[in-house]
Amino acid sequence: MTNNKEQWSSRFGFIMAAAGSAIGLGNLWKFPYITGTNGGAVFLLLYIVFLVLLGIPILLSELSIGRFAGMNAIDSCKKIDSKWGFAGAFGIAGAFGVMSSYCVVGGWVIRYIINSVTDAGMSADYFSEFSSRGLEPILWTLVFMAITCFIVTGGVAKGIERVSSILLPILIVFLLGIMIYSLTLPNAIEGVKFFLVPDFSEIEGFSGFMRIALNAMGQVFFSLSLGMGTLITYGSYLPKESRLLQSTVTVVVMDTVIALAAGFAILPAVFSFGLEPGGGFGLIFQTLPVVFSRMNGGTFISAIFFVLVLFAALTSSISLLEVIVAWVCTKTKLTRTWAAIIVSALIFAAGSLASLSVGAVPQLSVGDVPLFNFFTFMSDKVIMPLGGFFICLLTGWIWGIPNASEEISNSGKLKFRARKLFSVTVRYIAPALIAVIFVTSVFSGE
Ligand code: PHE
Numbered sequence: 001m002t003n004n005k006e007q008w009s010s011r012f013g014f015i016m017a018a019a020g021s022a023i024g025l026g027n028l029w030k031f032p033y034i035t036g037t038n039g040g041a042v043f044l045l046l047y048i049v050f051l052v053l054l055g056i057p058i059l060l061s062e063l064s065i066g067r068f069a070g071m072n073a074i075d076s077c078k079k080i081d082s083k084w085g086f087a088g089a090f091g092i093a094g095a096f097g098v099m100s101s102y103c104v105v106g107g108w109v110i111r112y113i114i115n116s117v118t119d120a121g122m123s124a125d126y127f128s129e130f131s132s133r134g135l136e137p138i139l140w141t142l143v144f145m146a147i148t149c150f151i152v153t154g155g156v157a158k159g160i161e162r163v164s165s166i167l168l169p170i171l172i173v174f175l176l177g178i179m180i181y182s183l184t185l186p187n188a189i190e191g192v193k194f195f196l197v198p199d200f201s202e203i204e205g206f207s208g209f210m211r212i213a214l215n216a217m218g219q220v221f222f223s224l225s226l227g228m229g230t231l232i233t234y235g236s237y238l239p240k241e242s243r244l245l246q247s248t249v250t251v252v253v254m255d256t257v258i259a260l261a262a263g264f265a266i267l268p269a270v271f272s273f274g275l276e277p278g279g280g281f282g283l284i285f286q287t288l289p290v291v292f293s294r295m296n297g298g299t300f301i302s303a304i305f306f307v308l309v310l311f312a313a314l315t316s317s318i319s320l321l322e323v324i325v326a327w328v329c330t331k332t333k334l335t336r337t338w339a340a341i342i343v344s345a346l347i348f349a350a351g352s353l354a355s356l357s358v359g360a361v362p363q364l365s366v367g368d369v370p371l372f373n374f375f376t377f378m379s380d381k382v383i384m385p386l387g388g389f390f391i392c393l394l395t396g397w398i399w400g401i402p403n404a405s406e407e408i409s410n411s412g413k414l415k416f417r418a419r420k421l422f423s424v425t426v427r428y429i430a431p432a433l434i435a436v437i438f439v440t441s442v443f444s445g446e
Pocket of ligand 1: 021022023024025026027098222223224225226228230316317319320
């Protein structure tokens with residue numbers, strides 16, 4: 001029996017929604033850059049190892065818990081053990097934290113789509129000037145939040161699933177198109193080298209290796225939307241006969257292919273125009289506009305590119321909002337529409353403060369860390385890993401491998417050959433790895 005009335009209408013729709021949640025800003029701006037600066041192929045290899053040791057077991061655990069319990073993140077964890085609701089609560093808190101900065105960035109992306117069309121603001125300095133304006137970025141944040149809210153009010157099948165099933169395929173096709181174009185530019189090979197050629201100078205010594213490993217683990221977490229209750233919530237809308245392991249592997253493969261495609265689309269173009277890729281947001285908001293302004297037909301490609309970034313951001317932001325809305329709807333008598341509006345308003349309020357903290361009002365900070373960075377740090381480095389850690393313990397030790405396997409194999413109807421591997425990773429390897437990331441990143445204060 002599931003307690004949810006809502007369900008995905010098709011397997012394709014669910015995969016698009018779950019992959020849409022995973023494929024986001026983490027793939028389009030973070031992955032290309034972080035790979036390039038962390039030893040190229042060395043990073044990639046570690047990333048793939050962590051996909052297997054952390055990504056697949058945690059994603060599978062979250063989906064299984066969700067489908068088993070059929071409720072929001074907190075109540076699903078409680079259904080497994082009444083004392084474990086806190087594991088899901090990390091997700092809800094984390095989703096709020098991630099959304100408070102994600103919606104600000106989503107707003108910037110909308111502004112950049114308009115810039116591409118009007119051919120204005122396509123220089124490297126524009127970004128700091130724009131983001132330090134007080135009111136304007138907040139208005140774009142509002143537009144992004146309003147779109148996210150509107151989709152979520154449509155419900156699971158008619159809102160989230162329908163929109164993801166349209167936006168994600170468009171994103172994949174056009175991103176592959178841009179990738180092919182970018183790879184054929186003169187000197188594109190320099191970008192490919194930056195992206196993939198192993199740079200062993202980065203791994204000199206143990207500490208160099210640890211830094212790369214930590215970055216790879218962090219990226220696996222963020223990119224697959226783990227530890228946020230997203231996959232528990234999406235899993236709760238799955239019909240009982242769905243194939244959990246197959247869906248998990250499909251989402252992981254799609255997320256990785258798109259991250260690689262983003263690297264091949266962005267870096268060759270950057271190097272072809274003689275630029276160096278900037279880190280973090282600088283890559284898409286400062287370096288790329290310069291690339292587009294020098295490219296033949298750059299205005300058009302720029303517009304398409306930022307529309308794709310917007311699509312990627314939206315299919316992720318709806319999953320974050322849904323985690324909170326699903327919970328609010330069961331805890332209060334609010335309808336989905338009102339729950340989405342109220343939660344969106346709260347996120348918008350936090351997002352506005354975050355936006356001001358990196359622009360007009362730097363006093364909005366915790367210590368000397370602007371609120372925007374504080375939200376990002378707390379959600380990426382603290383709440384997500386802790387959420388993932390407790391999900392592993394809940395699945396591996398409290399629920400237990402026999403019960404989890406019963407769910408994953410649809411009560412023995414499907415073969416679950418990787419059961420041993422799942423058991424070892426979810427019970428020992430994943431929690432141990434997360435503990436290492438967590439302790440190291442908190443102590444290094446990164
Ligand atoms: N995975 C998304 C990205 O790559 C971000 C995200 C994190 C979405 C956590 C939902 C939950 O951008």
